[in-house]
Amino acid sequence: MLLINSMKYNTMNQEILKNKISIILVEPQLGENIGTTARAMLNFGFENLILINPRDNWPNDYAIKAAAGANKVINNAAIFKTLEDSLKDFSYAFSTTIRPRDMVKPVFGLEKMSEKVEEKINNNDKVALVFGREKSGLTNHQISLTDAIIEIPTNKMFSSLNLAQAVILVVSEINRLTISYSRKDLPIPDSYPVKKGDLISFFNHLERALDEAGFLKPLEKKPTMMMNIRNMFNRANLTDQEVKTLRGIITALLRWPNDFKDIDLIKRIKKIADGNDKNKHDKED
Numbered sequence: 001m002l003l004i005n006s007m008k009y010n011t012m013n014q015e016i017l018k019n020k021i022s023i024i025l026v027e028p029q030l031g032e033n034i035g036t037t038a039r040a041m042l043n044f045g046f047e048n049l050i051l052i053n054p055r056d057n058w059p060n061d062y063a064i065k066a067a068a069g070a071n072k073v074i075n076n077a078a079i080f081k082t083l084e085d086s087l088k089d090f091s092y093a094f095s096t097t098i099r100p101r102d103m104v105k106p107v108f109g110l111e112k113m114s115e116k117v118e119e120k121i122n123n124n125d126k127v128a129l130v131f132g133r134e135k136s137g138l139t140n141h142q143i144s145l146t147d148a149i150i151e152i153p154t155n156k157m158f159s160s161l162n163l164a165q166a167v168i169l170v171v172s173e174i175n176r177l178t179i180s181y182s183r184k185d186l187p188i189p190d191s192y193p194v195k196k197g198d199l200i201s202f203f204n205h206l207e208r209a210l211d212e213a214g215f216l217k218p219l220e221k222k223p224t225m226m227m228n229i230r231n232m233f234n235r236a237n238l239t240d241q242e243v244k245t246l247r248g249i250i251t252a253l254l255r256w257p258n259d260f261k262d263i264d265l266i267k268r269i270k271k272i273a274d275g276n277d278k279n280k281h282d283k284e285d
Contacts (some may be wrong), residue, residue, distance in 0.1 A: 021166060021174065022123055024086055024093075024130045026138060029055045030206055033134060035066025036164035038073035041169070044175040049077040050086050050128075083130065088197025091125035091208050092116075096137055096157050096166055103140065103231050106148040110169065111152050114177040125193050129170055134163055143282040144227045145200070148232045194243045202243050209250045266270035 021140060023041055028034050047094060050060065058079060067074050080086040087093055093120040094113065108116055120127050130146055132138035143149065152169055154161065163168075194202075207216070207226055238246075 009181055010280040018045050019048065020125070021046060021117070021127050021129065022050050022127050023051065024050040024165070025277040026052040026142060027133050028163065031056050031062030031132050032066040035063040035074065037135055037167050038070040040217065041162045041170035041171060042070040042073050044171045046171050047073050047076065049073050051077050051079050052083055052086055053145055077189065079205060082285055083145060084200050086194060087128060087145060087200065089126060090094065090128040091193035091197045092120045093128040093130055093146040093167035093176065093196060094148050094150050095130045095143045096132065096150045096155065097137055097143060103227060105231055106235070107151050109153065110173040114173045116148065117174055118177055123193065131163060131166060140227060140270065144230045192240050194238050194240045198243055200257060202247055205250055207246055209254055212254060
């Protein structure tokens with residue numbers, strides 16, 4: 001009797017954990033692939049499906065047929081126009097890709113990915129697993145909005161995976177981790193990780209400020225520069241309070257030339273900034 005109660009307790013907490021994980025499909029092209037993805041998700045207890053600008057009309061009869069009974073996943077799927085909008089309430093996001101990308105970002109195999117998911121759930125975070133288009137995958141910009149990349153080991157000579165196959169490999173690994181998961185020991189963090197919506201707003205704020213300062217030049221290099229800046233801040237795992245502080249710093253830096261009328265003070269601030277840089281380089285040399 002005690003064993004049965006224990007199993008019920010663990011199952012209940014599996015549901016709590018899995019409710020914090022969502023599968024995001026970016027611009028899926030075929031209803032059948034959405035349906036088989038929904039089936040794969042429900043096989044392992046995952047129900048939160050998000051679709052970004054699906055190509056075919058939605059709801060889609062082909063998706064419902066291919067779901068083979070996973071109607072609750074299909075019927076409750078959330079629809080967004082952009083990945084940015086869909087990530088607003090998440091604190092951490094993984095992207096999946098089989099192509100090497102010219103960016104610095106943590107890359108996890110399936111086992112390490114599941115350990116990272118466990119860490120984030122222990123912090124009471126919401127986690128997104130982002131999958132790209134069937135033909136072309138995710139763009140560099142979309143990957144730059146996520147915190148880490150999931151690498152699925154495949155045959156180098158034939159590495160392409162069906163969308164549902166990629167999803168099932170990831171969720172099955174997470175499911176294996178959560179079978180004996182217990183939520184009663186979850187710590188209450190003093191500071192919460194920033195939600196993606198707030199982080200994206202910060203990126204937009206920073207980009208406008210850098211434009212104002214003339215930093216993002218030449219113009220043709222601006223997308224790459226911003227991608228590198230976003231990746232840098234994503235690696236920092238910022239909290240909500242840290243992002244608020246950074247936005248306050250940006251606002252103060254944009255405002256200070258107008259607020260301070262003391263010319264000597266302005267010169268002193270510039271001299272301190274330039275001097276610190278020179279001293280730093282002198283020490284490094």
